[in-house]
Amino acid sequence: MKLEDIAKKAKVSRSTASRVINNDRYVSADARQRVLKVIEQEQFEPNPAARTLVTRRSNIIGVAIPQTANVFFGDNSYYPMLLQGIAEAVNKSDHAMLLWLAESHEVRDVFAKRVVRHRQPDGLILTSVVDRDPLFEYMVKHNRSFVMVETPPAYADRVSYVTIDNVGAAAEATRHLIQIGRKRIAHITGQLTIQDGIDRLKGFRQTVAEAGLLYEELIKPGMFAAEFGYRLMQELIPLRPDAVFCGGDTAAIGAIRAIHEAGLRVPDDIAVVGFDDLDVATKITPALTTIRHRVMDIGSTAARLLIDLLDGRLEHPHHFVMPTELVIRGSTGGQG
Amino acid sequence: MKLEDIAKKAKVSRSTASRVINNDRYVSADARQRVLKVIEQEQFEPNPAARTLVTRRSNIIGVAIPQTANVFFGDNSYYPMLLQGIAEAVNKSDHAMLLWLAESHEVRDVFAKRVVRHRQPDGLILTSVVDRDPLFEYMVKHNRSFVMVETPPAYADRVSYVTIDNVGAAAEATRHLIQIGRKRIAHITGQLTIQDGIDRLKGFRQTVAEAGLLYEELIKPGMFAAEFGYRLMQELIPLRPDAVFCGGDTAAIGAIRAIHEAGLRVPDDIAVVGFDDLDVATKITPALTTIRHRVMDIGSTAARLLIDLLDGRLEHPHHFVMPTELVIRGSTGGQG
DNA sequence: TTGTACGCGTTATCAC
DNA sequence: GTGATAACGCGTACAA
Numbered sequence: 069m070k071l072e073d074i075a076k077k078a079k080v081s082r083s084t085a086s087r088v089i090n091n092d093r094y095v096s097a098d099a100r101q102r103v104l105k106v107i108e109q110e111q112f113e114p115n116p117a118a119r120t121l122v123t124r125r126s127n128i129i130g131v132a133i134p135q136t137a138n139v140f141f142g143d144n145s146y147y148p149m150l151l152q153g154i155a156e157a158v159n160k161s162d163h164a165m166l167l168w169l170a171e172s173h174e175v176r177d178v179f180a181k182r183v184v185r186h187r188q189p190d191g192l193i194l195t196s197v198v199d200r201d202p203l204f205e206y207m208v209k210h211n212r213s214f215v216m217v218e219t220p221p222a223y224a225d226r227v228s229y230v231t232i233d234n235v236g237a238a239a240e241a242t243r244h245l246i247q248i249g250r251k252r253i254a255h256i257t258g259q260l261t262i263q264d265g266i267d268r269l270k271g272f273r274q275t276v277a278e279a280g281l282l283y284e285e286l287i288k289p290g291m292f293a294a295e296f297g298y299r300l301m302q303e304l305i306p307l308r309p310d311a312v313f314c315g316g317d318t319a320a321i322g323a324i325r326a327i328h329e330a331g332l333r334v335p336d337d338i339a340v341v342g343f344d345d346l347d348v349a350t351k352i353t354p355a356l357t358t359i360r361h362r363v364m365d366i367g368s369t370a371a372r373l374l375i376d377l378l379d380g381r382l383e384h385p386h387h388f389v390m391p392t393e394l395v396i397r398g399s400t401g402g403q404g
Numbered sequence: 405m406k407l408e409d410i411a412k413k414a415k416v417s418r419s420t421a422s423r424v425i426n427n428d429r430y431v432s433a434d435a436r437q438r439v440l441k442v443i444e445q446e447q448f449e450p451n452p453a454a455r456t457l458v459t460r461r462s463n464i465i466g467v468a469i470p471q472t473a474n475v476f477f478g479d480n481s482y483y484p485m486l487l488q489g490i491a492e493a494v495n496k497s498d499h500a501m502l503l504w505l506a507e508s509h510e511v512r513d514v515f516a517k518r519v520v521r522h523r524q525p526d527g528l529i530l531t532s533v534v535d536r537d538p539l540f541e542y543m544v545k546h547n548r549s550f551v552m553v554e555t556p557p558a559y560a561d562r563v564s565y566v567t568i569d570n571v572g573a574a575a576e577a578t579r580h581l582i583q584i585g586r587k588r589i590a591h592i593t594g595q596l597t598i599q600d601g602i603d604r605l606k607g608f609r610q611t612v613a614e615a616g617l618l619y620e621e622l623i624k625p626g627m628f629a630a631e632f633g634y635r636l637m638q639e640l641i642p643l644r645p646d647a648v649f650c651g652g653d654t655a656a657i658g659a660i661r662a663i664h665e666a667g668l669r670v671p672d673d674i675a676v677v678g679f680d681d682l683d684v685a686t687k688i689t690p691a692l693t694t695i696r697h698r699v700m701d702i703g704s705t706a707a708r709l710l711i712d713l714l715d716g717r718l719e720h721p722h723h724f725v726m727p728t729e730l731v732i733r734g735s736t737g738g739q740g
Numbered sequence: 741t742t743g744t745a746c747g748c749g750t751t752a753t754c755a756c
Numbered sequence: 757g758t759g760a761t762a763a764c765g766c767g768t769a770c771a772a
Binding site for chain 1: 505
């Protein structure tokens with residue numbers, strides 16, 4: 069069944085049938101009626117390839133996730149939530165989502181090449197972009213449409229992105245630790261090749277510095293994974309911190325395990341704050357004080373942004389800063 | 405840059421250029437050389453839409469995940485692992501993956517319609533198919549290419565799928581509980597609208613029946629989610645079971661929580677066995693005895709199967725049964 | 741308001 | 757081996 073057949077059955081030309089489908093104004097009510105009826109009874113859907121060929125739009129947006137080990141699966145629900153958010157926006161605007169996942173330990177170059185080569189999607193949502201990321205560099209250089217879900221590591225002024233105020237949120241978390249009277253506050257950072265990690269460190273450092281509590285030896289460069297939290301906390305314990313702010317919840321979980329194994333108590337001996345408010349934050353004992361941000365909203369905002377950009381409804385570059393919120397729980401002496 | 409331009413630069417006709425790209429035998433070494441060189445220096449990629457239009461193949465496979473709440477994200481890494489497996493197979497055969505996620509509480513009908521309407525993918529991978537699933541019914545009825553990652557709820561003889569031996573694995577888990585001397589073995593089932601849940605119940609029931617230990621009141625219909633494990637275990641405790649086999653690890657986690665809250669010990673008072681060997685299985689205390697199956701392998705096998713089916717390399721219908729393994733841990737008195 | 745005719749970038753089918 | 761040329765199914769400028 070093709071458009072031609074629909075037109076024939078509705079006794080109009082193919083052009084008119086096409087106009088009906090594309091909501092063109094210049095169609096008589098009568099003709100429109102007839103065409104719609106035939107479309108309905110034939111369950112007709114236009115061939116997307118033919119359509120793409122002429123309109124140069126596939127209505128597909130791509131999502132690239134370049135690092136999956138320990139992040140995509142494992143104890144971290146960040147990407148699933150992000151995808152869920154993207155899916156909602158994508159559905160709403162009648163698009164589809166093409167998903168690119170890096171293989172377990174694929175080098176970024178190979179992954180980038182694969183994503184770039186396929187030219188199906190109209191635009192891309194980029195996640196976990198690192199400094200000198202080949203995929204990112206390529207997209208910028210070739211002027212291809214994309215948005216990011218974090219602050220970009222470079223070219224921030226000519227890239228569109230959705231992010232949260234990492235510096236501010238980290239500062240808020242740190243202030244909270246200061247307010248409950250902690251004096252030796254450690255920081256296990258997130259990945260410092262990703263802007264999120266860098267900004268959180270910045271917010272932390274500023275805040276402790278202002279309070280006269282900056283101790284460089286209490287800052288440990290880590291990653292968004294439980295093992296790092298665990299191992300780095302073990303290194304920190306001999307330095308006698310009374311609080312630790314972790315760049316991510318999973319790292320915080322690892323840190324708490326290390327603290328408990330050392331025979332210390334949370335929060336009495338060491339208070340712990342995480343970041344992200346993942347599901348696990350409430351599943352451990354004590355429940356984790358953390359920074360909440362709605363990952364799903366970030367995803368749907370990013371998708372909407374990309375589509376608006378593609379449709380010319382929004383100017384490029386465009387930035388969104390999504391709100392965060394400090395959630396106080398047992399790990400810093402709150403309830404739960 | 406289109407094929408025409410490449411041909412011109414290489415001083416051949418468009419046909420010959422096309423032949424080179426599609427590895428046609430009838431091209432002189434000389435011509436091939438020239439074309440390849442131009443393609444290389446121009447970084448040329450054929451327009452996928454044009455190609456799809458004529459070949460009727462998009463080299464895209466779709467993945468439909470109709471239930472996301474409490475499953476896609478949350479404490480369950482099943483889908484992410486599945487996607488990762490699919491991605492690997494899809495990459496290897498130079499395809500792409502289109503992901504369809506249901507909205508939070510979207511009814512199956514709406515979701516099915518959305519997935520079916522878009523005709524981009526050549527075939528679909530269906531997950532979490534329930535009895536009378538509209539998407540499933542549609543695919544079967546309209547003879548569209550798809551494979552499932554569980555045993556289908558119907559038409560098993562004319563549907564291609566990848567699954568595990570749920571009956572056998574559940575029997576093995578149950579036998580293990582019997583072997584360690586348990587007499588009152590309960591079962592919190594998985595979702596009984598999904599074949600996996602039904603088959604696991606079947607394996608359980610057969611095994612306890614053979615041992616003369618079947619007590620219907622100890623069988624609780626549940627779902628693959630922690631809340632269900634928790635609540636149903638609370639109902640079970642007054643019935644004094646000395647073991648419980650849960651249809652999924654997350655339910656088992658909930659069950660353990662209920663047991664602990666009742667002041668009982670695992671495994672001393674009640675031994676617990678899960679199913680799936682999710683990440684969380686080793687993250688709780690005591691670590692969970694469970695049935696392991698490589699979800700990633702299921703994903704990649706399913707994708708490979710679908711592509712082989714589409715390419716005519718395999719006959720439809722085709723079934724794969726992937727291996728499982730009982731992993732004994734602390735929750736039934738093993739190590740850890 | 742409607743229809744004709746052309747073009748989108750490929751692959752497939754022919755002759756040569 | 758190679759090169760015209762006809763599809764593939766649709767959108768749209770232009771003419772009517």
